[in-house]
Amino acid sequence: MADMVGNVTRERYEQIVAEGRDLIEQLTKCQFASGDRVLEIEPMRKQGIQPPAGDTFTVDESLTMFAADIGVSLSAVDKWRWTASRWPAEHRRARVSFTVHRILAHISKGQLLEAKENLQKMLASILLTDDERAAGRRRPGRPRPAPGTAHRRPRPGRADPTSDRSARHRDAAADRRRPPGETGMFLTN
Template sequence: MTDVTDRIGNVTRQRYEQLVSQAKELIAQVARAQFALGDMALEIEPMRAVGGSMPNGTDDLFTVTESLQMFADDIGVERRTVEDWRYTANRWPEKRRKEGVSFTVHRILASVVDDDERWAAIEDAPFNPRTGARQWTPDGAKRVVGQRVDRPVTVDEKVQAVADLTRDDEVAAQVATGLLKRPTVTEHVTPAERVRVVTELTRDDTVAQQVTTDLLRRPAVARKAMRDDTTRMLVNRAQFDNSNETRDRIRERTPAVRAIEHTIEYLDLVGSCHSFVATLGRLVPQLRGQEFTEDERETVRRQSGRVRAAADWLEGALDNGEFTLDEQLVQLLKGE
């Protein structure tokens, strides 16, 4: 009894080999027939340069398309088929046609621009690892001319096939979701690509908020993130803004809070003035007998100017109720 593993489809391997041999003979006959049909189409309408006239110098009674359409109709095929025959036959003169190679492979290799390269290409059949022999297949020819193959084998070919199948955003989203659930896939994604993906996925503020909250709950992540000056500044700013928002809500709900804050702020202001005067009263007497360089004296004068500006601003604010800082005063208080 024949082993099941020694069968191909519904036939034995021996019968399969017989069928392949017979099919190759038929394919060779088909190729010769297709080339013959292409030669006929060329005889009816020779290839000519764009804008060229009829080779015999006569006026055109029919356009090329009309002539080929008539021929196609009369033999019962599509005009496009006739055009393929004609083009391929023109690219492969009779002496250059390779016996045993299908018309399909000839048609694909016909796109090789240089004649010499085309002649050389068809003589160099690629190795077929399945059969262990050098032989032409349509995909093998497509690889030579850089066309997309029907059965991708290499990583690049498979990536291109996936890219073609995922041009639709909905399909791409489902495929990406499925792939990212596979640990062996995600571990091959570079850190830079992971950052880019996370950035794209967190453009929505709600999503970004949830992701950030979850990430900062991881001590190691939070600690390293806070080492960045910009991040730390923004976090501090956010905390300050949140405090202001909370205080504003409390003020709206409890008007008495504002009166309490006023008292606290007033006491802070008076206390700051008193503390400054007291500090000067303690330090200035201790400077008796000390020598100062010109740079040191200039530094003290500059700081004294800032103190006077701040005091003038305070007095003016109390008199006219204007408590905002103008740009010039801000720069002065910053020492700029």
């Protein structure tokens, strides 16, 4: 029987994973491109700074109109705009999802300067190459060992009641000797 992951063979699973990565990469590009377009409509301003006089729309009105015109929620437009403003094009990573970029954008500039080297190492470790996977890391789709199973195994030096054949036979013989209707300690009427 072929090595299966769910209902597909290992080979097909690897193809699906590669396609999924490509789709996520495309989705990330689309979200950043949309964020860049929204920033063109309404650039980020410092808090308290009013838009130039004579503007016909507020920021909220412009973003709401754009969201309605393209058929997405205002919150999605806000996320795209904010994340794109925090990640200039030259700092975006193609194989890192938009969501990861958004989460990492919450790090303050002071924290980012302090943790820049660690951040780069972390991002690099997220993306495992096929060679790294083949070098002995757990393959995707393979189950991890169940936590807490070690305590269920019989300990050395302790008798396992299910492995004692004579005890099982004794119990079975005792059950055969009981009167009909009596099971163990409980009586049935």
